[in-house]
Amino acid sequence: xxxxxxxxxxxxxxxxxxxxxxxxxxxxxxxxxxxxxxxxxxxxxxxxxxxxxxxxxxxxxxxxxxxxxxxxxxxxxxxxxxxxxxxxxxxxxxxxxxxxxxxxxxxxxxxxxxxxxxxxxxxxxxxxxxxxxxxxxxxxxxxxxxxxxxxxxxxxxxxxxxxxxxxxxxxxxxxxxxxxxxxxxxxxxxxxxxxxxxxxxxxxxxxxxxxxxxxxxxxxxxxxxxxxxxxxxxxxxxxxxxxxxxxxxxxxxxxxxxxxxxxxxxxxxxxxxxxxxxxxxxxxxxxxxxxxxxxxxxxxxxxxxxxxxxxxxxxxxxxxxxxxxxxxxxxxxxxxxxxxxxxxxxxxxxxxxxxxxxxxxxxxxxxxxxxxxxxxxxxxxxxxxxxxxxxxxxxxxxxxxxxxxxxxxxxxxxxxxxxxxxxxxxxxxxxxxxxxxxxxxxxxxxxxxxxxxxxxxxxxxxxxxxxxxxxxxxxxxxxxxxxxxxxxxxxxxxxxxxxxxxxxxxxxxxxxxxxxxxxxxxxxxxxxxxxxxxxxxxxxxxxxxxxxxxxxxxxxxxxxxxxxxxxxxxxxxxxxxx
Numbered sequence: 001x002x003x004x005x006x007x008x009x010x011x012x013x014x015x016x017x018x019x020x021x022x023x024x025x026x027x028x029x030x031x032x033x034x035x036x037x038x039x040x041x042x043x044x045x046x047x048x049x050x051x052x053x054x055x056x057x058x059x060x061x062x063x064x065x066x067x068x069x070x071x072x073x074x075x076x077x078x079x080x081x082x083x084x085x086x087x088x089x090x091x092x093x094x095x096x097x098x099x100x101x102x103x104x105x106x107x108x109x110x111x112x113x114x115x116x117x118x119x120x121x122x123x124x125x126x127x128x129x130x131x132x133x134x135x136x137x138x139x140x141x142x143x144x145x146x147x148x149x150x151x152x153x154x155x156x157x158x159x160x161x162x163x164x165x166x167x168x169x170x171x172x173x174x175x176x177x178x179x180x181x182x183x184x185x186x187x188x189x190x191x192x193x194x195x196x197x198x199x200x201x202x203x204x205x206x207x208x209x210x211x212x213x214x215x216x217x218x219x220x221x222x223x224x225x226x227x228x229x230x231x232x233x234x235x236x237x238x239x240x241x242x243x244x245x246x247x248x249x250x251x252x253x254x255x256x257x258x259x260x261x262x263x264x265x266x267x268x269x270x271x272x273x274x275x276x277x278x279x280x281x282x283x284x285x286x287x288x289x290x291x292x293x294x295x296x297x298x299x300x301x302x303x304x305x306x307x308x309x310x311x312x313x314x315x316x317x318x319x320x321x322x323x324x325x326x327x328x329x330x331x332x333x334x335x336x337x338x339x340x341x342x343x344x345x346x347x348x349x350x351x352x353x354x355x356x357x358x359x360x361x362x363x364x365x366x367x368x369x370x371x372x373x374x375x376x377x378x379x380x381x382x383x384x385x386x387x388x389x390x391x392x393x394x395x396x397x398x399x400x401x402x403x404x405x406x407x408x409x410x411x412x413x414x415x416x417x418x419x420x421x422x423x424x425x426x427x428x429x430x431x432x433x434x435x436x437x438x439x440x441x442x443x444x445x446x447x448x449x450x451x452x453x454x455x456x457x458x459x460x461x462x463x464x465x466x467x468x469x470x471x472x473x474x475x476x477x478x479x480x481x482x483x484x485x486x487x488x489x490x491x492x493x494x495x496x497x498x499x500x501x502x503x504x505x506x507x508x509x510x511x512x513x514x515x516x517x518x519x520x521x522x523x524x525x526x527x528x529x530x531x532x533x534x535x536x537x538x539x540x541x542x543x544x545x546x547x548x549x550x551x552x553x554x555x556x557x558x559x560x561x562x563x564x565x566x567x568x569x570x571x572x573x574x575x576x577x578x
Contacts, residue, residue, distance in 0.1 A: 007118050007289035011074045015327035023326045030325035031333025034077055037202040037319050038064070038334060039341055041364070043230075043349060044357045045080040046308065048145060050092035051100075053230055053349055054237045054342065055306050056080050061240070061339045063310030066298040068331025072120075072290030073275040075282060075325045077316040077334060078298055082364045083270055084263065084309045086141045087400050091259050093160055099256060101303035102248050106260035108303075111267060111296030120288025126269055129388035130407040132373055136388075137395025137403060139368035142361055150358040152180025152226065162396050177226045179218070180355045187211050187359030202319070204360045211356040230357075231350025238346030240339070243304040262401040263299075263309050271295050271312030278317050315367070383414045423461025451556040453483030453563060456520075456548075460491040463499035463526075481513055483562040484555040488548060490521030500533045507538050514566065516558055519544045520551035 015023075038060050046056020060079035067078025091100045114120075144165055148155045153172045159165050187207040194203030218224040230236065275286040291312075298310040320330055377388055391407035450456065487503075495503070507517050517539050522530065527544065530536050536544060545551040 006116055007120070007287065008115070008293055009072065009287055009290050010070045010294070010328075011072060011287070011290075012069055012328040012332075015074060015329070019327065019329070024329065026324040026326045027330035028333055030320050030323040030330040032337055033200070033323045034316055034320045034325075034330070035334040035337025035341070036205055038077070038079060038313075038316055038338055040202075040204045040208045040352075040357070040360055041313075041316070042080055042338065043352070044360050044364075045082060045085060047230070047234075047354075047357060048082075048085045048142065048361055049080070049088040049308050051088075051097065051306075051308060052234045052237070054346060055308060057338060057342045057346070058240060058305050059302055059307035059310055061335050061342065062305055062307060063298040063302045064338070065332055065335035066301060067271075067294050067310065067312065068328040068335065070290070070294035070297055071328060071331075072287030072292075072294065073278055073312070073317075074284055074286075074327050075278050075317060075320050075330065076271070076275055076286070076291065076312045076328075077320050077331050078271070078295065078310050079313050079316065080308050081270060081311050081313050082142055082361070082368055083135070083138055083266055084311065085145070086138055086395070087259060087262055087266070088308050089145070090160060090399055091256070095252070095256065097306070098246050098248075099252065100308065101246050101306070102252065103256045103260045103263060104299050104303040104307075104309050106253070106256060107263035107267060107309060108296045108299030108301075110260065110264035111292050111299060113296075114264070114268060115289045115292035115294075115296060118289050120272065120290075120292055126408075127384075127387060127411040129377060129384045130391050130404070130411060131269065131273075132370055132377060133388040133391025133407060134395045134400060134403050136369050136371075136374055137392045138400065139365040139370075140392075140396055142365040142368070146358040146361045146365075149228070149354040150181065150184040150362065152177030152228065152355060179224055180227050180353075183211055183215060183227055183353050184355040184359045184362075186214075187356040188363060191360065191363045200323075204363070207359065208352055208356055212352050215353045215356075216351055228354045229350060230352045230354065233354065234350075236346060236350045238343060240342070241305055244306070245304070258401045262404060265404060266400070267295050267299065267309060267311040268292060270314070274312035274314040274317050277314055278321060281318070281321050383418075387411050387414065419462060419464075423459075423463075426458045426460070427455060449556075450552060451559040453559050454486065454552070454555045455482040455484070456486045456488055456552075458488040458491075463489070463492045463495040463503070482515060483559050483566065484516045484518060485510055486518045486520050486548075486551050486555055488520045488551075489523075489526060490548070492521075492526055493523070495526050495529055497533075500529065500535060503530075504533070504535060504538065507535065511538075514562075514569070516555075516562055517543060518551050518555055520548050521546065 039057070042056040042060040043053040044056070046053045046059070049056070064077060064079045067076060071078070088100060091103050095103070141162065144162060147153070147169050148158055151169075151173075153169065153175055154177075155168060155172055158168055190207040190210060191203035194201060194206050215227050215229065218227070271291055272288055275288070275291055279285055295311060302308070302310055316334075320334070325331075374388070378385055387407055387410050390410060391403050394403035394406055510517050519530075519539060522544055527536075530544075543554070545554065
């Protein structure tokens with residue numbers, strides 16, 4: 001029975017063994033600051049995702065605490081992020097809050113399973129152009145969703161898809177409110193210029209405080225009531241709700257499976273990217289499998305309290321690091337700070353203008369766009385540009401689920417194409433150069449002379465489904481019938497079932513024509529595969545060699561005997577005809 005070792009080692013439990021007052025002081029300051037930074041973002045992400053603002057805060061409180069408590073990174077901050085806005089909004093529109101809760105729970109289970117199966121290195125298998133493509137597409141989509149609130153167009157139930165949404169915007173552009181637009185522009189300006197004065201205070205928080213006070217004064221003393229606030233659209237809760245269950249059936253689970261998979265993949269990518277970036281700054285090394293389990297646990301718990309998907313947040317994690325965080329305690333303090341704000345200041349959030357939140361999210365979308373990275377990738381290989389462009393447009397025009405699936409499929413096909421282009425099959429006769437080859441015996445000559453009727457077929461590269469047909473084509477083009485064919489496989493790191501099938505077909509057809517087959521330079525892994533698949537039995541164990549010198553010597557010895565037998569068959573054939 002195979003026992004699987006679980007790689008679950010939360011950083012919090014490692015840090016607490018040598019925790020000190022100095023570390024707590026640093027974590028306390030960092031936790032308070034990042035909690036303040038997270039407040040406007042949690043509210044904005046909640047509203048943009050199609051749920052009420054306090055659900056964004058609940059997600060940051062519960063999800064953020066679990067991620068820090070169980071996570072594999074010392075400084076990771078978990079919570080709602082802009083990347084999930086598109087997928088969450090689509091689920092809410094199609095399946096409602098119950099559907100969102102179920103999809104989040106399913107995604108959490110998937111993340112835990114990924115961690116238990118030690119798939120924490122999954123980030124390495126996601127091509128960079130795909131990550132940039134869907135991130136930029138999400139950024140444009142977030143920007144698009146905020147135009148109505150930014151300009152005060154007063155559109156109710158705007159279409160979900162990109163093109164229809166912009167069509168509605170243009171039809172209602174005459175209804176734009178100048179005061180609302182001014183508030184949105186002022187919010188962006190404050191966020192942009194705050195770092196020039198102080199990098200310690202988050203610009204989004206300054207913008208929300210200043211603009212909220214300004215709009216309150218305009219409403220109270222100037223009679224300007226056209227600027228919509230959170231309270232005009234939502235009933236704000238100021239407490240953590242009691243956990244609630246939800247109903248589901250297999251039909252709903254099947255319908256939500258693609259969305260849940262997207263949430264899980266996106267959560268894994270973003271959280272591990274965030275942890276990797278943090279490692280580069282702190283010099284620490286996160287445990288990716290533990291991080292996935294923690295992210296999964298957070299997404300399993302959060303939906304019972306009405307929350308939305310949780311993942312690692314790069315911007316808040318960097319804020320945590322820059323303000324002196326030493327351990328995971330800082331992330332737990334950030335969650336406590338948000339909880340206190342929800343309990344005691346939650347009622348004040350109703351005064352925040354929607355245009356101000358739209359300004360915050362427009363800045364978030366600009367930072368997410370990664371336009372400098374896109375510009376540099378456009379100078380790279382055309383295949384990477386194509387993958388990035390297709391992923392981007394599919395994210396914008398359709399949805400993130402389709403974009404990731406098609407993007408990954410394209411990346412796989414392009415990878416197979418590149419590998420097959422670098423693999424080759426060549427035919428050698430007469431004389432074989434054996435210099436600088438790993439399967440050559442020591443103290444042998446540089447040249448190996450091939451006897452008449454002996455040919456060497458060299459496969460250079462993996463012998464898999466992308467190359468097997470190339471091998472088959474080369475063999476079909478060879479019209480001659482040698483006495484011995486040596487298949488040199490010194491440069492074949494692995495062989496798949498398609499390669500085995502083509503090799504088997506080739507061996508069978510050669511033997512039918514009385515052509516002797518010898519295999520040379522077969523590494524242990526490939527040899528084991530050939531043995532299991534019956535190729536060794538077809539060829540014969542005595543005809544498989546580790547070194548080309550031995551293979552050539554054996555072939556040269558067999559050639560005269562095989563030539564004599566072929567001549568005898570030929571003469572017998574003529575006698576029978578006469």
